[in-house]
Amino acid sequence: MDTVTAPTPTVWGVFVGQNGDQLEIFNSKFGPFPPKKESEGYIAIGWPAIGYLPMFKDDYADYVQKFRTAYPHTNERVFKTQANMPWHFAFEMAKGDWVICPCSAHGLLLIGEVIGDYEQDYHDELGLHGKRRADFVHVRKVKWKETILRNDSRYSQLNRIGQLTIARPNITFTELQAVLGGVVTAA
Template sequence: MSRTIWGLHMSTEHETVPVDQGYVTIGWHHMGDLSTLPADREAFKQRFREAYDDAKAGAIPVQAGVLYRFAYEMQQGDYVIYPSKIDRMVHIGQITSDYQYLPNAPYDCPNRREVKWLAHVPRTDFSQSALHEIGSALTLFTVTSHAEEFMAALAGEATGANDVDDESVEEVSTQVEESTEDFIIKRLKSKLTPYEFEKFVAHLLTRMGFFARVTSQSADGGIDIIAHKDELGFEPPIIKVQCKQTLESVGRPKVQELHGAIEQGEHGLFVTLGTYTSDARTFERGKPNLRLIDGPGLVDLIYNHYERFEPRYQMLLPLKRTYIPGPSISSAD
């Protein structure tokens, strides 16, 4: 019978103790002894709602599912993969016990299973796509796509992953970029009111070297921000900005409305979290004094000027500078 291969993440607070002492553990101590619940996912969801009444509705089935799998779906003999951030090793072992509840366990992690650790393999021995699979955002998950690669490492066989797979690296880099872009756009959509979003765009413009003021919330004539290069706003160019805190596609009529409010010698800027229709883009190309910024374009501007943001906006968008692999650069002959 084939055995399930589980991937599991543990907090760095545990250091190397789980590997040294032979176990894996997860938290959610307010759930109590999971073995007192029937092997029923709905029962786990209900207990989770009661134990964590401030949990978001969308998170309940995910977290309850993790706990259900740990208590009931994991079986003795199943394999477990633990990618440790402490020693940058991929630890591979085999489950040797049923579910255990240790109420006095450290770090509020009472849910435990004993493990016989069988191999400790450097991360660099695996392909980038395999590392991406075990980098799941979930605490507990099944490993399927690269199961053979991990089992080969357990058997001491070369995986052939020491050579860098450019395609896999590029795929992972793209996924990181897309995830960060999604995070920024979702925060700007969910954490700000439309008027606060206008203030955010105005702040971005000031960090780009403009003076910017947000217009009144009512009777603004479709102009949300007026930006200019001099402090008094007399010297051209004057930029009139419209902001749409929407994830939907903005069409040509809305863009034309902004352009109709632009007087001679002025410029128009339309900023949205979403996208623009092809008709809107066609209209933009015919108007040299009009610029359309979509969600990805806004994210790029945020990256370029983030270090000069006020602390409140850095708290809104907590980002850190890091490096990820990029496309190969060929040297000229």
């Protein structure tokens, strides 16, 4: 009998706000911050003027044209880097992928598994009632697996995601598991 192997999760680095300053707001509604292990929360990004991203799912060229209208930039390389971040968030990130989310204000990294599809929240349906920045409208649900404080030796191994809002850091899921001590597994 042939067995189907599940794809290996991708590891993403996601800054929720400037240096992660919105991470607490999206993850403290149901309890303290940092969230407890296995609790659910959200990651979110901006670029609200692009609208509801699924309408572009099968037409990257149309998406880029709309993004250029909403967020013009004279440097084409910078423009494409910016345009690709919401695209990756909506269409390449998937349930089962893992995220590393830095929060400089609290000196920590939250490590979690993406458990939700892309959603948009223009009307504060998450119930954060004005606490969040209004431009953070593109969201995904996450189950938090680990909190790593700045004084933890693992922090320097994982805090290398760069400065982009969304990036694929140079770490595989297997390497992430090893750094976390092999205590977490993909769903």
